[in-house]
Structures are given as structure tokens and as C-alpha cells.
Amino acid sequence: MATDILMPALSPTMEEGKLAKWLKKEGDAVKSGDVLAEIETDKATMEVEAIDEGILAKILVEEGAEGVKVNTPIAIIAAEGEDVAAAASGGGKPKANGAAAEPPAPTPDMQAEGQAAQSAPTAKTADDTPNAPAAPAVITTKARAEVMEDYPAGTEMVTTSVREALRDAMAEEMRKDDDVFVIGEEVAEYQGAYKITQGLLQEFGARRVVDTPITEHGFAGIAVGAAYTGLKPIVEFMTFNFAMQAIDHIINSAAKTLYMSGGQLGCPIVFRGPNGAAARVGAQHSHDYSAWYSNVPGLKVVAPYTAADAKGLLKAAIRDPNPVIFLENEILYGQTFPVPKLDDFVVPIGKAKVHRTGKDVTIVSFSIGMTYALKAAQALAEQGIEAEVIDLRTLRPMDTATVVESVKKTGRCVTVEEGFPQSGIGAEIVARLMVDAFDYLDAPVLRVTGKDVPMPYAANLEKLALPNVAEVVEAAKAVCYR
Amino acid sequence: MDAANEAGHATAEAAKAMRESDPGHAPAPNTPQFTKDEDLHAYHEMLLIRRFEEKAGQLYGMGLIGGFCHLYIGQEAVVIGMQMASVEGDQVITGYRDHGHMLACGMDPKGVMAELTGRRGGYSRGKGGSMHMFSREKQFFGGHGIVGAQVSLGTGLGFADAYRKNGQVSMTYMGDGAANQGQVYESFNMAQLWKLPVVYVIENNRYAMGTSVARASAQTDFSKRGISFGIPGEQVDGMDVRTVREAAARAIAHARSGEGPYILEMQTYRYRGHSMSDPAKYRSKDEVSKMRDEHDPIEMVRKRLIEAHGVPEAELKATDAKVREVVNESAEFATHDPEPDPSELWTDILLEARA
Numbered sequence: 001m002a003t004d005i006l007m008p009a010l011s012p013t014m015e016e017g018k019l020a021k022w023l024k025k026e027g028d029a030v031k032s033g034d035v036l037a038e039i040e041t042d043k044a045t046m047e048v049e050a051i052d053e054g055i056l057a058k059i060l061v062e063e064g065a066e067g068v069k070v071n072t073p074i075a076i077i078a079a080e081g082e083d084v085a086a087a088a089s090g091g092g093k094p095k096a097n098g099a100a101a102e103p104p105a106p107t108p109d110m111q112a113e114g115q116a117a118q119s120a121p122t123a124k125t126a127d128d129t130p131n132a133p134a135a136p137a138v139i140t141t142k143a144r145a146e147v148m149e150d151y152p153a154g155t156e157m158v159t160t161s162v163r164e165a166l167r168d169a170m171a172e173e174m175r176k177d178d179d180v181f182v183i184g185e186e187v188a189e190y191q192g193a194y195k196i197t198q199g200l201l202q203e204f205g206a207r208r209v210v211d212t213p214i215t216e217h218g219f220a221g222i223a224v225g226a227a228y229t230g231l232k233p234i235v236e237f238m239t240f241n242f243a244m245q246a247i248d249h250i251i252n253s254a255a256k257t258l259y260m261s262g263g264q265l266g267c268p269i270v271f272r273g274p275n276g277a278a279a280r281v282g283a284q285h286s287h288d289y290s291a292w293y294s295n296v297p298g299l300k301v302v303a304p305y306t307a308a309d310a311k312g313l314l315k316a317a318i319r320d321p322n323p324v325i326f327l328e329n330e331i332l333y334g335q336t337f338p339v340p341k342l343d344d345f346v347v348p349i350g351k352a353k354v355h356r357t358g359k360d361v362t363i364v365s366f367s368i369g370m371t372y373a374l375k376a377a378q379a380l381a382e383q384g385i386e387a388e389v390i391d392l393r394t395l396r397p398m399d400t401a402t403v404v405e406s407v408k409k410t411g412r413c414v415t416v417e418e419g420f421p422q423s424g425i426g427a428e429i430v431a432r433l434m435v436d437a438f439d440y441l442d443a444p445v446l447r448v449t450g451k452d453v454p455m456p457y458a459a460n461l462e463k464l465a466l467p468n469v470a471e472v473v474e475a476a477k478a479v480c481y482r
Numbered sequence: 483m484d485a486a487n488e489a490g491h492a493t494a495e496a497a498k499a500m501r502e503s504d505p506g507h508a509p510a511p512n513t514p515q516f517t518k519d520e521d522l523h524a525y526h527e528m529l530l531i532r533r534f535e536e537k538a539g540q541l542y543g544m545g546l547i548g549g550f551c552h553l554y555i556g557q558e559a560v561v562i563g564m565q566m567a568s569v570e571g572d573q574v575i576t577g578y579r580d581h582g583h584m585l586a587c588g589m590d591p592k593g594v595m596a597e598l599t600g601r602r603g604g605y606s607r608g609k610g611g612s613m614h615m616f617s618r619e620k621q622f623f624g625g626h627g628i629v630g631a632q633v634s635l636g637t638g639l640g641f642a643d644a645y646r647k648n649g650q651v652s653m654t655y656m657g658d659g660a661a662n663q664g665q666v667y668e669s670f671n672m673a674q675l676w677k678l679p680v681v682y683v684i685e686n687n688r689y690a691m692g693t694s695v696a697r698a699s700a701q702t703d704f705s706k707r708g709i710s711f712g713i714p715g716e717q718v719d720g721m722d723v724r725t726v727r728e729a730a731a732r733a734i735a736h737a738r739s740g741e742g743p744y745i746l747e748m749q750t751y752r753y754r755g756h757s758m759s760d761p762a763k764y765r766s767k768d769e770v771s772k773m774r775d776e777h778d779p780i781e782m783v784r785k786r787l788i789e790a791h792g793v794p795e796a797e798l799k800a801t802d803a804k805v806r807e808v809v810n811e812s813a814e815f816a817t818h819d820p821e822p823d824p825s826e827l828w829t830d831i832l833l834e835a836r837a
Contacts, residue, residue: 181645207645212672213668213671213672213675215668215671215672217634217664217665217668218634218637218665218668218669218671218672219634219668219672220634221631221633221634221635221637221638221665221669222634222635222637222638222641222669222672223638223641224634224635224638225575225623225634225635225636225637225638225639225640225641225642225652226638226639226641226642226645227638228623228635228638228639228642229573229638229639229642230642231642231645231646248628248631249631249634249635252627252628252631253626253628253631253635257614257616257624258830258831258832258833259609259830259831260606260609260610260611260614260616260624260625261605261606261610261614261615261616261624261830262604262605262606262607262608262609262610262830263607263829263830263833264605264606264616264617264618265616265618265623265624266833297831298831298832300832316835319835319836320835321833321834321835321836322832322833322835349835
């Protein structure tokens, strides 16, 4: 029986990759363990090994092909004794009950229930939704008049992934200021566990791109100590889950020292890394700490969604004389957005952005929560509800004014986040609106959040634990009494 | 006395016996000598700490100092000997028993005492308190209340020195209690891996709060705590300012030369309780008085100044009076300086970002 070789996922969040090279050709005999091909993502290059014995009957995806979706059949192996020609012509179609066990879908489900998962999101405007990485870059240089941009109208835009934007921000700041350095696990020789620091070692050397042992508590303290002397460390946590080991230094040593020293001793440091759920990595690797850090005076907390904001805000964070928690999202790393081509593009910390204008309901979110918010806005528009979507971008200091301004217009508000409901970012927004927009509210503010459970592993349960577009749509309709 | 305390005594005695039987601890045959001026300097500096701390204890008793207040009385020779071997620009960082370190760094006693009383003229403008004072000018980096945290931070000071190649050394102090924190070993590992200029000074005063070294530590020889990382260490008589300075000079030279960190276990003793509220029932009065009578770091210098250097007692009394005056002035200032303006509640939380 012929077996399809499927495009494998190299990581829980990989959606597609490049088939770099075939190491076997059609007609070759293969046995278990033989390297069939090399595939590449923006993060890594890996080898595809054969699992079964047989003859490589047909290559379905030529080498050099880019944007090959995970689980796409890339070759057919004919079993021993099988008619190779027949196998070659018969395979390559998704099987209802295929011999090759279908690996669990690695793509995080950000689609609305019932929406076609395979269709790439089509952006109404360039910054509306992330471009699918393989999609031709649709770049609109003209910003919609009502949406305030952080760059001059007419600025040339370059399609950039969040991953590249973060790297560019660090590299630009490191070129300008010798006091800036990157420290963390696998940031140098490995080029970053998520390839955010790719190329930095080559450009800046080991003095300024520092690989540490696996020792979060220790290296966070070392970085804070270095920051006391005026150096400007960028501490990469492989994920913010591991920063739990170091949270004492983040809170007690970094956030409080300026105050405790009567203003003498600042701590110019950035703690960055992926935060929140990735895909199928279980409870200990999926925690969203947005609300935790946003609770602490002495910290600034940033959680960007687009690549442009990731770049502009990271540059601002590196220049900021205070400790900044920079919360990234693993699922957003590979997504591309237009980024203004400017020599020095900086987005100020502390300013929310009206990402989409609307008159009927305000949806407030940040980071990956924006993907639900924007898709929901699109779905709502089809039902005649115009949602205004606000990307907080910075969680502390929180730009309440922009939210209040919008709610004064719409009278209704829904918050969206992946974090837990109790004492969350949404809860904070609700509290502020009670004080600052009470008279303008026509309905109670609703929160769409991650569920109040540790993140489960099983694909179906994980999907249930995270918010989804349908929940946002439902909440928005509820506050509109529709 | 309850059983637990009795057990504490027994083990403390055992630890002491072990320490005293340790040949490494026996007075070295050729104890380093100080010149008269060096002894006079050490005497003055140590006495300032002693009198300052006594005054702080007094003000605490009067309710003028609040919260936690950890006195350095008995341990003065450690920080003074270390400072005598360091040079300007070297950094100092320590835990919560920090008043002595600040004075040794040359910080103004008035500013330190006013911080203890929570007044606007304090080093942290009244917002830090006993455990949280800093001076960029004097290269004193705190004053840290989380036991062991200063060890990673101090290693970071050394990291910055190496990064800048400025030839400075970070003096990172910790107690015998902090020496059992995990991050200490994370720091040791990286300091040696990267050859950072850090001298780790473990002030072993025998008690981590109420827990004796023997009850808390599987390896009671703290100088060996860096062995698995290849960090050299030595045990030092921390009651004798001369042996402290000599060992400090060795350690600092090692660190400054780029060979990496060095560990000094300073065997010392605190006369007072862990903090002001500690009745110190975990040790006997005899143990304390024996140490005070036979090993007091200040008395040893005083005796030497009179007997070996021929300094007239009147001269030392003049020094005593001068020190008392400085301390009284600091107390006077700290009790009359106003509290911070209420508006200070909202300042120093964040620095303005530069445009």
C-alpha cells in the first residue's frame, strides 16, 4: 500500500515551510531512517526521514518550493512489491483513513467556528489582518484617514514578519548604542530558540550577544545588576513561563529600585520573549502573564500585535530608562505585516491604536487577542454591526483615554484577551470604564477571555480553553442587544 | 528553654568546636601587621559603624526607626578590611544588614540615619528604609531585602565591569544564610564561566536569623562553596581587620587580573539579634560575651594602638569623642529633618523617557 510523505511540522506553531532539497530521487529504494529531504522554515532547517521501507515512487513537491503547507503530501512511497507506477498515480490525495497517521493539526485555531480553516485571511486594508506568509504582499501605503498612524502618510511599506521586525529593532538599537546587549538562553550561537536574534551574533559578536546557561533566576539578576550601572540589557526569556524563575528580580530588583533609591538608581532593561499560549504545549508553557506584570508599579508593559508595532515599540522599550516587559506571542512571530521603511521608526509606549473604526461597539484587545477581535469585526460588519477595534499595544501605562473616547461614541464595549478572566486586563478595563465612561455605557461591558482552567493539552480542549471569534461576535451582539 | 533551642545550642557548640579545631582557622603564625596609621584608620572607621549602630538601636527603641533594622555590631572588621583593600570605583553590594557597608563606602551618616527614620534628607528620600539605600557616587548598589538577590545583582555589576573593561571589581556580600540560596550558585557558575571580576564575601556570623550554620548547611566551610565551579576560596578570621585586608587584597587582585571570581568566607559574629525584635534565644549569653571579650574587632585594634603603636589613650578618647559627635549629629538631623512631602508618594516610580 502506497504511503504519502507529508510535509512535517518542525514546531508546534509551524504552518508552512520551504522544501529546500530532495536527497532521494524517484525510483530510489528507501529504508527507515534515510534522509529524504531537507525542509526550511524561517527558524530552522531540518531533515525529513523515511519511516517505512519502500521505493520513492513520486515526488509531489519539487525542491525549492516555498510556502508548502504542513501536512501537504510531498512524496509517495510505494511499499515493497507494490506496483510503483500505480502507487505514483494513486497517492497524493488526502486520505480519509490514510496509512500515514495524520499528525495533529499544528495550526492554532484562530478561525471562527465553521470558518474555512484553509483560506488565507484576506485583508481589507494592509494592516487589518496579518497576511498569510505566502500570500503576495498586498501593501496599501495610504492609511485610512480616521486611523491614526505612527508614520507619515505615503511612507513606503515593507512586508515583514513579527520575528524579523523584532530582530531589526534590536539590531538598529545595538548599532546606535554600545551599552545595549542581548542576553539569554540560545540567543547567540543557536540564533535564538525562536530565531528572533538571528544574525545578531554575527554582526555584534559574543560580547554583546551573550548565551547563558539555563539559569533564569541568575541571569535575570545579572542583567538587572548590569542595568544598575547604566548598561541596557535586553533579556530574552525563551518563554515568559520560564521568567517565573526570575520574577523576583523583575519585580523586586528591577521595578522597585528607582523608588526605593529616591530616584537615584534606575534600571534601563527590557525583558522580552513569547508570552501566552502557543499550540499544544500544555499548561506550564501556555500561561499569559499580561495581567501579572501590568499590576506592578515601576514596570512598563508592552504587548504588540503587528510587526510595525513590534519593531517600533521594541525600539522605544530599549531606549526607555525604565524596566520594560515586552510580551511577544509565538504564533504571531511568523505572521507578516507592512512595516514602514524609515531609518528610525519608533512607536511611543503608552498609546493605544484604533485599528479599525466603527460606530456600534468598541472591541478592545492586544497582542494575539487582536486576531479574534479583527475577525469578529469583519463578521459583525457582514451582519450590519460596525465594530471599532482598539489595540492597546501597551498594557502599562494603559491608554484609557483612547478606549473611553471610543466608548463615548459606541456606548458598548467588549474586551478580548487570551489570559484568565479573574483580575485580568479585561477586568481592569471594565473597572476604568465604570468610572470614566459610566454615563456613556448602554450595556454592561463584556469580557471574552481564556477559560478559567490551566491550559489543557488535547487539541479539542485547548481550543475550548482559548477564546474564539464566535465568542467575540456573540459578546458584541449581546452588548448591542442583537 | 525548649528542646528546639537546646538542640540549637548543641549544634552551635559543635560548629564552634569544629571551627576552632580547624587548622585553617588557627591564627596564622605570621599575622599581617598594620602600620600605626592603618590601625588608626581602621579604628576610626569601625568605631563609627559601632557607635552609629548603637545609636540606631537606641532610636529604634524610641520608636523613631520603624520596620526592620538589622545591626552590624560585631562584624565591623569585615567591611572595613575589605574597603581598605579596594580602590575607588570598585562597587559594593550587600543584603539587608547594610548600614556598615554604607558608612564604609563613605556615605554620609546623616543621610543614612535620616533614611532609617524615614525623613526627606535620607539617601532614598525616606522611601527606601534600612534595607534600601544606594549611592551612585560612592558606588554602593544597595541594600537588598530579598536574601541572596544581591548575589546575582553583584555578579551583574561585575558583568558590567567586564563589559566595559574598566578594571573595577564588584564586592558582593552575603551572609551564611544567603549562601544557601540557589541563585548564588547560578551566579558562581556564570561568574567563573565568564571570568567576571567579583569578590564574593560570605559574612558567616554563624546564624541565619535563628538557624545556626550547622543546622542549615551540609557544607559548613563556605570557602568551599565554589569548588565545583573552580572558584578559589579561603576562610578568613573576620574579627581581625588585618587578616581581612590581607585576604581581600589577594582576592581583589585575582578578580581584577581577569582570572574570575574569588570567595572569602569571613568568620565573624553579630552581637545583636538578627533584627531589633529578635531576643536571640537560640544562643547562650556566654557565647556572645566570650566573643565580645576575647575577639572584639575594635578592642583588638585599640589594644594594639596603645600597646604596640604607643598611641596615648587620650588620643583614642579624642577619636571616640569625635565619632560620637558625628553620630549624635546624624541622629539629631534624622530626628528633626521633616518627613517626605506627601507629593513624594508619586515620584520616582518611572523615569521620563528621553526624547
